[in-house]
Amino acid sequence: MVISFVSCSTGNQQSDFSVPYEKYELSNGLTVILNQDRSDPITSLVIVYHVGSNREVPGKTGFAHLFEHMMFQRSENVEEDQFFKYIEGAGGNLNGGTSFDQTVYFEVVPKNALELAMWLESDRMGYMINTVTPRSFALQQNVVQNEKRQYVDNMPYGFTDYVISKNLYPSGHPYNWDVIGEMEDIENATIDDVKEFHRKFYVPNNATLVVSGDFKKSKVKPLIEKYFGEIPAGNEVNDPEPANITLNEIKKLYHEDSFANAPQLNMVFPTCENFTRDSYSLNVLAQLLGQGKKSPLYKVLVREKQLTSGVTINNQSLELTGSLRINITANPDISLADVEKGIFEAFSKFESDGFDDNDLERIKAKLETDFYNSISSILYKSFMLGYYNEMAGSPDYLTRELETIRGITTEDVWDVYNRYIKGKNYVATSFVPRGQLNLVAEGSADAAIIEEDITQATQMEITDTSV
Template structure:
């Protein structure tokens, strides 16, 4: 389940949808036609009990999405009783009167579907995507938790989810650099009692003090049908769907009436300046927030534009002053967060290491002066709108995306079709509006400012700052609380139908693999394509083999710097000009390095694909080698490497790779490089890498979208003619599982509120005949939410927000890894549970568990080909491992044919807990000593570089 941070993405998604009228067409008829194309057809009606129902048919894939949004977020809570909406989101996944413990996830996965939920300040949403034959089942499940749930809220079930939510808070907030920032900002921006004064996840003390009666009362108030919107999208027949909705939801009684909340914008009389010494941060960070109006207001739209103009791209004033001129940071970020009740305009600057935040604050105001001087141009407004048609289509490429949009507009605007008004509101924004809102809300206005600095570096805080009242949780000994429920049978709420009987599912949709085409260009580059005409966009990727494998150990990080420098202009375009060319096409292009490749990834409208490919050609074949940008990139990379030391998950993965692959393998070195290596890299190193390792002979182009083979190849003609092949040798490194003991390694992160656990060893490559069977074998151990390790560590014990296991292999042997982040005082027990469950799994699983695995993996293929992005992934997998177009059919045969004996044989062949590396990254002072008594063959304390140290070295 997700909380507010994840649902910020929903807000961004809706914002993107709003900017759909972005073309520069002049004729009214063309604009009217485009508006029609950008609408989403729907039917809305209301049940007698007040439930809003929205239906949208989309028969492009044999799947349906059901989303139910309730008008309750943390804004419905009270001081001292915070975190209830998010806690309740978790509670509703446990059980209901007619659905057993932990069966929501299991039943959806067994049907081949996926599900989740999320809570943010203004709402809560639950959703499922399943093959269409399971539509009635999800109606049954969702209606049961809407109307037949509250009697199942027992003390033990409630206590378990209290623990899970507290661990989510530790993982997202307490154990993360800058994790307490939003708490400090909201406490000081919003007065006591304002619905935005507290965090969605709530205060630990409130979560700990909550009672079952509190939960029952909250449910009765806010989770009735008259406070909800149901959206069904996908492949269904309307009359049949309406009958099902009436059958399962129609009899649920109305509950308390929920009055809509009125906007509550705030104002500040004076600027508030606060600081906090952050236990995990290695670089200082400055946040400035101004109060602004709520969503859908005229000024909120203009403030979105203002944030973009101030911070995004090389023309932005904040970038020019803070990055280019003063070199105080490598990235600038501003955004306007318009919500149901109030808005906030944010500027967030993570400074380079050791930078005084006083200078950052001064630089921000210098950028404001530059903005006032340069003003806003019509071209700025046009540039912002240019890419949003593409973003709109991307947002509605899935039935779930359309469900989200329709639900959100219905709840917050009262009309699922509000998109058209939203578009009109956006189209009205002018350059004068942008300057007006700047003068109204930002210029010379009070704000809340936070300075988060590393421990002991208070000299870096902004002037006149006061210490923020952040409450840090103490690490205490784990006390197991035993909660005993009464033996009374759960009372069943009366129903017109027998809800104890799960609806039967019809025949599952048959696997239909999209047609693929291939070609080989005259320069040796392979091309893979799929024509998909649902939306007028194209997604593509150019994969050049090699990547990090081409790095030398003494100059580690060259490949990564290559992908950064090549996006900084071309021989004929400055970095600023290239950026603008991409934006004006409404395209996105990015370049990145993986262990085994360099990838250029793009997304554009079909009508602009040819022009986009000309830019790709120019980027690839005419590098600019801009020395000034190279210096900035190096500084940015070095600072990111330093900051990564503050992230326990990054530290864990880095040390884990070093332990497993060994110092002689390039994979034991991070892709980004080390501080020393990056500092020593020169532009000549990059040119040498480029001249030696970039060739069409080791490259593959993948294209998916509303474009046929002929048109795609035509747009690739320039690359074919201009890019000559050369011989490239990709280094090979020996990889073997040569571990012969169970070793416990511990990396100290003082005062960590959670321990990051990685357990495993080298396993097998993706090309091995056993790789996919091994993935199937792993599914019930930890390959899904219903995996054994997650059910124990999260659902039974409440020690973690999630636990998993899995195989990762490419052409090079990957790892088997079991991982989780657990509450600090449960570290030892959690490691033991992992070890025991891996050992127990080799005894074999039940016929029921094997059947669950088969259903979940086979039936989920109905969702596998829905979006262009997923189809692009399929092409990349085919080309990387030389798989036939029907390789997914072959995978299904593996699943269907697996027996209990084969499953057990695979588990014994690839799971050996007695020879794994057990890595723990956490608080050594309280957790390290116990492992010397737990029967490991060796126990070692390491530093963040993976080197053995003593207790004295870490100054415990």
Template structure:
């Protein structure tokens, strides 16, 4: 199945809507928002600049809606939703859309699952039919055979993306140590393979029944269309799907660390040591989250940033430093990532990070630096607004998570209003002198390179020569009972 590249990064980027400059730009995003009787939220955005349209459906379900012992279900359904539904045959979704000259894909993160089509405007009804069929008519196609097949697909994906790639276990180690046991962000989106192996068809059907429902989703149509015609099509294809149970939105569950945790892993696939440092921070759509976005860029983005100057220019420990703020629905994290030069001590890397922090405190930053960064964030916002696809993503995200598509404009103003005092405030409250999680991933046999005080992370790497798969019984296409 096609994958949406770097989906988590995409969602993070989409949520960075803000900026600088003293001149306030008047921006409007024309839209009509309404709900069907079954609770499906609909946003229509007419944009006739090109004869194309996008259809985006965002379900308010990701790995954070799972529970311990039953993880990985949201990611599993990302796969199953592309297989078949009651009226769409096996693997025909892509064939229909690509045959019409369009593209489709989807992705799952901690807080949402999103599906989209980018199509010629005359294929919009086709996209609606496909999306409505897998929303309302998928569960009966989840059979023991199809479930076992997708269990194998997910197992193989984990082997490729986690077990058999350099630093693949980093996020898993960080999440388990940054968040307390049972916290919705304490497991990776792909889930625990043991949970998936123990899951039953009834388990996953119940998960779909609970979360993949009209009243837990937002549908956005953006592009070249006639509103009244599209409204009729939406009612035709989605109106008959029954609402599910009423769901409450998750509440923020931010965390603090009682102590710093430093862990290491001898990585069989790593050729150079990598150091990752993570601080718990505020959740999304808060005043702090916007100041944290700016802080991350001041600390490490650009050749004049303190992290780059100390680690790359002066000490030559690495060729690059990555830092980003990831404020999400119920909590957030700021992460610094350094893939060091071969044979470089990660203890020296850690010390250099703190030296860069000290440099930040002593050299500070100018108002011009602040405005430059805010202007860059706003530029990204406008670039995305120029695409019917990204505009569809943004309208879906803001509508589902804030209740209003217009919040994107409110957030733009909030980013504009970030001050130097705001940046210093979040630096002092979330970063300076605070506990953190740090990982040292080093090549096999090079534990002398790990940061001082690190303990073994206890990573269990699957021996692919001993890997087993769920049995998939052959026998042709299964007959299913239609709704």
């Protein structure tokens, strides 16, 4: 067992910020991070599995998200739908989430219920998969299908991410599909598929367990060993390599949206993977371009041309690659061709007017505030400690990120603007209210979205009535 006692500290006189933690590893490869915080008599338990939709392959997409649903059903010692009952009965709450790169499960409980949370999480880590039945599997396949109908098919602009992913990333790239997956793949998935996915990725040596809050290490460590130590390690799981992309052409797609009341334009530029200096510089660039009334996008699109009431722009750097996205919901009856032209006018304004040191420091201060907000509770702190350990290799990145943000220079910002944005190819989506094709951006092609006829919607047949 390897143990390290660390206090994440910036080492910077600007701040005394630190997050004390102890990190060690069980014999089965499970990484454990303990963070004592006695500000409230509660504890959080978070497990970060290094598996998201980027571990899937074409034809078997949506498995990570589907498996998240399965993990809340039952395990060998926990009856069906009892996970919520146990935790809520103890006065706590629990949930989970799946992204492109990771899957997270958490509980926040009174400190006297921490052992209960450990038992539940360990039971579904080590002893869940053999309880999956055709009935329980079909039920969750139906839940996922209905989730897509609710949050994609029947939401304004719901297909936007789908269209962007299909056109930004080449076929076979792990970000070419949404986290929820292709419905055909969900329908065709088998229990054997799910068991194989579990055996490969839901293993102790592909996870980080974080306990934060009011607890005594002398009591918690034996409990962690008791509940998690006996779970067998899986085969070695290698981290995926970055897979940055370039676009050979500008791609413009449109869709008549039955639920939209106003036209919306998205422009997406390929960028880079996370934890690189470029990724942090791009975060600063995005803020300079579109955050606040002094930004060029706001000045041109909102104040001068009155094309929209607001601007959204962000850089999302993920494990394999990233993208900078500009999202503009235009005012009713505004042409998205005019919005697109306005964006390039804002770029020209940015190039001619630039920004000063005060602008740069203001943006970095905002990003630093956002950083502190991301660890403002024991739960958020647990998320971040687990995330940085799995994705960056060490919880120390919690403070290294802060140092990197503070160190971004004017030269860094102009460098990423010139290499990733200026004159570069992009994907643009025009989603317009049905019957208003005259508002799409110039040169756009039909996105050819196949929408489900809800009157013909199908559900997986539930034939097994066993519990």
